[in-house]
Amino acid sequence: GSERVFNFAAGPAILPENVLRRAESELYNWRGSGMSVMEMSHRGKEFRSIIEKAESDLRTLLNISSDYAVLFLQGGATTQFAAVPLNLCTPSDAVDFVVTGSWGDKAFKEAVKYCKSNVIWSGKSEKYTKVPSFDGLEQNPDAKYLHICANETIHGVEFKGYPTPRNRAGLLVADMSSNFCSKPVDVNNFGLIYAGAQKNVGPSGVTIVIVRKDLIGNAQEITPVMLDYKIHADNNSLYNTPPCFGIYMCGLVFEDLLAQGGLVEVEKNNIKKGQMLYDAIDQSKGFYRCPVEKSVRSLMNVPFTLEKSELEEEFVKEAAKEKMLQLKGHRSVGGIRASIYNAMPLAGVEKLVAFMKDFQARHG
Numbered sequence: 129g130s131e132r133v134f135n136f137a138a139g140p141a142i143l144p145e146n147v148l149r150r151a152e153s154e155l156y157n158w159r160g161s162g163m164s165v166m167e168m169s170h171r172g173k174e175f176r177s178i179i180e181k182a183e184s185d186l187r188t189l190l191n192i193s194s195d196y197a198v199l200f201l202q203g204g205a206t207t208q209f210a211a212v213p214l215n216l217c218t219p220s221d222a223v224d225f226v227v228t229g230s231w232g233d234k235a236f237k238e239a240v241k242y243c244k245s246n247v248i249w250s251g252k253s254e255k256y257t258k259v260p261s262f263d264g265l266e267q268n269p270d271a272k273y274l275h276i277c278a279n280e281t282i283h284g285v286e287f288k289g290y291p292t293p294r295n296r297a298g299l300l301v302a303d304m305s306s307n308f309c310s311k312p313v314d315v316n317n318f319g320l321i322y323a324g325a326q327k328n329v330g331p332s333g334v335t336i337v338i339v340r341k342d343l344i345g346n347a348q349e350i351t352p353v354m355l356d357y358k359i360h361a362d363n364n365s366l367y368n369t370p371p372c373f374g375i376y377m378c379g380l381v382f383e384d385l386l387a388q389g390g391l392v393e394v395e396k397n398n399i400k401k402g403q404m405l406y407d408a409i410d411q412s413k414g415f416y417r418c419p420v421e422k423s424v425r426s427l428m429n430v431p432f433t434l435e436k437s438e439l440e441e442e443f444v445k446e447a448a449k450e451k452m453l454q455l456k457g458h459r460s461v462g463g464i465r466a467s468i469y470n471a472m473p474l475a476g477v478e479k480l481v482a483f484m485k486d487f488q489a490r491h492g
């Protein structure tokens with residue numbers, strides 16, 4: 129059919145309808161250039177205007193100061209699991225990790241190869257349902273930085289505030305892949321933020337790194353040129369051929385977020401959607417359950433299980449028939465997961481909640 133669905137996928141994920149329409153209208157002939165963005169030289173003035181506008185709109189959205197470089201890279205957040213320690217550490221430097229889910233765990237395991245990384249807190253024994261209290265965290269004063277995953281996409285655990293890094297350099301590093309641009313963030317509290325684009329801000333293939341400029345330029349000698357922040361910063365993300373079309377799409381999303389009134393407005397919508405869905409779960413008398421501690425429930429990824437777990441498959445199947453797709457939980461945890469990123473309209477969450485009530489009435 130020609131109708132759009134409500135896509136609850138964790139990433140690649142739903143994009144704003146008006147962004148897709150705009151890209152469609154500009155696809156064949158971008159603004160009179162006689163070619164599509166996919167065909168342009170990355171060094172031509174047209175593409176340069178696209179990447180510069182994308183960067184400047186992102187700087188406006190997140191209020192990023194000139195102390196920070198903004199890089200548009202490739203390789204996904206997974207590549208940053210290695211690039212961050214390679215750029216910020218020597219092999220003998222210690223790094224602290226707070227692990228609140230499986231992405232933080234993956235970041236830790238990759239960093240082990242390039243520095244002395246240590247897990248100072250892990251939520252694994254409690255099935256990743258919590259964020260630790262920051263006061264009780266025993267940090268290594270000699271650590272080069274403290275690493276967190278701001279939103280665990282699989283487990284649905286989201287930091288609502290951030291720990292103060294108690295290492296000498298005072299550095300906090302965050303993987304913000306799955307809640308990037310979902311709410312205002314004070315970038316000044318971070319040494320480095322990284323995010324894959326394919327959840328909130330664009331297609332896969334673009335990875336955004338926001339890094340304090342004074343941290344650039346000390347990469348380990350073995351660092352591949354493609355992972356060296358200095359190379360990319362010195363060349364305005366145009367050292368080699370960047371993911372041009374993806375960057376263009378991110379730019380359209382940034383424009384759209386600004387047109388919505390910026391991240392303060394975006395967050396208001398996300399709070400409304402998240403509350404509606406968590407209320408439906410909590411008011412179901414146990415038919416639906418979310419294991420995550422209430423104070424750290426993610427506004428982006430809402431995992432839940434059914435009391436009668438044998439009904440989960442039926443739930444996903446019936447929802448799909450009503451054009452609500454990709455509700456199956458991650459293969460590692462099972463259950464249901466509804467990802468409700470920025471671009472998920474309120475109507476999508478309303479429809480899901482109505483479906484959940486109806487499903488319970490029929491199967492409860």
Ligand code: PMP
Nearest residue numbers: 204205206231281303305306324
């Ligand atoms: N970190 C988080 C929080 C993620 O959600 C993901 C992807 N789901 C990754 C890292 C890995 O991202 P990529 O697939 O872009 O390498």
